[in-house]
Amino acid sequence: MPWDLDNDRPIYLQLMERIQQDIIAGIYKPGDKLPSVRDLAVEAAVNPNTMQKALSELERSGLVYAQRTSGRFITEDEQMLKEMKKEQASRHIAEFFEKMRSLGFRDEETLSLIEEAVKEEH
Amino acid sequence: MKPILECKGLSKKYNNMCYALTNLNLALAPGQIVGLLGPNGSGKSTLIKLVNDLLIPTEGVVLVDGMAPGVETKKLVSYLPERSYLDPSMKIRDIISYFADFYENFVTDRAYHMMTDLEIDVNARMRTLSKGTKEKVQLALVMSRDARLYILDEPIGGVDPAARDYILRTILTNYSEDATILLSTHLITDIENILDRVLFLRQGQLVLNQTVDEIRMDQGKSVDALFREVFRC
Numbered sequence: 507m508p509w510d511l512d513n514d515r516p517i518y519l520q521l522m523e524r525i526q527q528d529i530i531a532g533i534y535k536p537g538d539k540l541p542s543v544r545d546l547a548v549e550a551a552v553n554p555n556t557m558q559k560a561l562s563e564l565e566r567s568g569l570v571y572a573q574r575t576s577g578r579f580i581t582e583d584e585q586m587l588k589e590m591k592k593e594q595a596s597r598h599i600a601e602f603f604e605k606m607r608s609l610g611f612r613d614e615e616t617l618s619l620i621e622e623a624v625k626e627e628h
Numbered sequence: 629m630k631p632i633l634e635c636k637g638l639s640k641k642y643n644n645m646c647y648a649l650t651n652l653n654l655a656l657a658p659g660q661i662v663g664l665l666g667p668n669g670s671g672k673s674t675l676i677k678l679v680n681d682l683l684i685p686t687e688g689v690v691l692v693d694g695m696a697p698g699v700e701t702k703k704l705v706s707y708l709p710e711r712s713y714l715d716p717s718m719k720i721r722d723i724i725s726y727f728a729d730f731y732e733n734f735v736t737d738r739a740y741h742m743m744t745d746l747e748i749d750v751n752a753r754m755r756t757l758s759k760g761t762k763e764k765v766q767l768a769l770v771m772s773r774d775a776r777l778y779i780l781d782e783p784i785g786g787v788d789p790a791a792r793d794y795i796l797r798t799i800l801t802n803y804s805e806d807a808t809i810l811l812s813t814h815l816i817t818d819i820e821n822i823l824d825r826v827l828f829l830r831q832g833q834l835v836l837n838q839t840v841d842e843i844r845m846d847q848g849k850s851v852d853a854l855f856r857e858v859f860r861c
Contacts, residue, residue, distance in 0.1 A: 508793070508821070513850035516841040517821060548800050551793070552821045553661055558839065 508551030521560035523532055524550075526569065529580055530591050538581040540570065630694060631655040632777050632808045633679065634767060637688035640674050648674040649832040651688070659805055660774070661822055664812040664852070666829030667859050672812045675829070676781050678811075680707050692777060703732065706775035708767055710782055716755035720748065720765060731773050739772035742798060746791065760787045767795055771802045778803065780811040784818060787828075796822055816852040826851050828858060 511520045528534055540546070543561060547554040561578060564570040568586060572578050581587065606616040638652040644673060649671045666672050677683040678690050681697035692701035692794045714723055720743065728734045732846045743750050746764050754762060770778065783799075792815075800822060803809055813819055820840060828836035835858070845852055 511821060513817075513853065514844065514848055518841055518842045543740075544801070548797055550821075551796060551800070553824050553840075554800065554805070555660070555824050556821075559841075 509549075511550075511552075514518040517556050518563065521550060521552065521557060522563055525560065525564060526590060526594070529569070530594060534580050536579065536580055536584065536587060537599045540578040540580065541578070542577065629657050631691075631693060632693055633810065634691040634694075635675075636691075638675075638678065638685055638690055639687040640671075640678060640683060641686045647686075647832050649678070652832075652834055654734065654827070654834060656808060656810070656825075658808050660824040661799070661803075661809045662811070663816070663819060663823045663826040664810055664829065665814075665816060665826055665851075665855060666812075670828055670829040671832040673781060674832075676707075676779055676810075678813065679779060680705065680709075690819065704776040706731075706770045706773040708770040708778075708780040708783055712754075712762055712766060714754050714762075714766065717753060719751055719753050721750040723754070723765075723769065727772070733774040735774060736771050737800065742768040742772065746794065752845055760791065763787055764791060764795070768798070770835070771798055774804065774807075776807055778807065778809040778811075780809065782813055783811055784813060784815055787799045792818060809833040816855055817850070820851050828855070830859070857859070 509521070509524055511517060524543055525534075526541075534600070540561070541549070543554055543558050546561075547557040550557065557611065561570060567592065568583070569581055570578050571581060603613060603616060606619075607613075611619070633654070633656040633827050635652045635654040638649055638654075639647055640649040641647050652671075652675070656784055664672050664675070674683065678685055679692065679697060679855070681702065690697060693704055710752050718726070724736060724739045724743075728736045740750065743765070746761075747770065748757075748761060748765060748768075754765070757765065763783075767780070770780065773845070778799075784795055787795065796819065799809060811819070823840050825839045826836065827834060838846075843849070843854055847854055849857075
């Protein structure tokens with residue numbers, strides 16, 4: 507199944523996000539080996555050079571590390587993984603508040619709506 | 629790195645008609661998948677035919693791996709033309725051995741493997757196949773060569789979306805890292821994600837030569853959207 511990618515943003519950024527998402531979702535665990543560039547490119551149905559760029563960028567961020575001949579691995583630095591998770595969460599929250607504001611809700615109103623929703627779920 | 633394809637001041641004029649290509653300058657480094665895009669009559673096929681020694685330049689030069697098109701460059705280039713040139717009375721299995729005889733870099737196993745994946749009966753004669761299946765056979769033959777430069781003129785135009793996915797996957801899995809693919813198509817959205825770079829041709833001139841992610845970064849839009857904007861009728 508080709509990965510679902512937006513049309514208007516650089517492809518390599520979206521590939522990075524998707525791999526980060528897969529790490530957070532536990533599809534890749536700390537210390538796991540990533541598939542080869544070629545295999546990932548075929549799976550995502552993207553150009554191998556673009557996948558290569560995404561992985562190099564992830565490497566630069568420290569989330570992924572390369573071992574000379576045996577491939578790329580997910581970092582075992584739990585702190586870094588936790589921070590990445592928190593970053594993603596902040597982004598979702600910011601987006602959500604932005605949407606609520608465009609619906610005319612003040613942040614306090616949004617908060618109380620969230621509390622109501624949480625109560626109903628339990 | 630030495631460019632695999634280079635055009636210097638390349639022009640082509642047919643009889644007394646206006647120029648089909650005008651002063652084209654281009655150098656493609658190996659290891660890329662390049663989309664050759666442009667509206668009908670913009671010079672895409674003329675360029676492709678010049679590279680394949682099917683036309684002679686009016687002015688300028690075209691070089692494949694530093695050589696003028698000829699016998700030596702044809703060993704390096706695997707070309708899918710827009711029209712079929714295969715004998716309709718031949719069976720696919722015979723065409724495969726014909727190709728294996730003809731091209732040193734033809735990989736017979738790969739050809740059979742692709743025919744199986746595409747559910748094509750190798751004992752069928754070309755004549756008996758549908759238009760789409762014929763196109764699949766030809767592309768499979770072209771991709772079965774270990775070439776340095778693949779030139780695909782409209783490789784996915786006539787096939788269904790499922791086969792299109794398979795063909796794109798075939799392209800991704802079968803080309804080696806230092807090979808280059810130049811493909812022309814109108815179906816930009818379908819191939820955009822597998823391209824490194826796109827070339828826009830307009831009235832015989834190169835108006836854009838950029839990577840897909842550069843375009844998305846600079847313009848905030850897809851190649852397809854940019855194409856529709858640049859070539860709005």
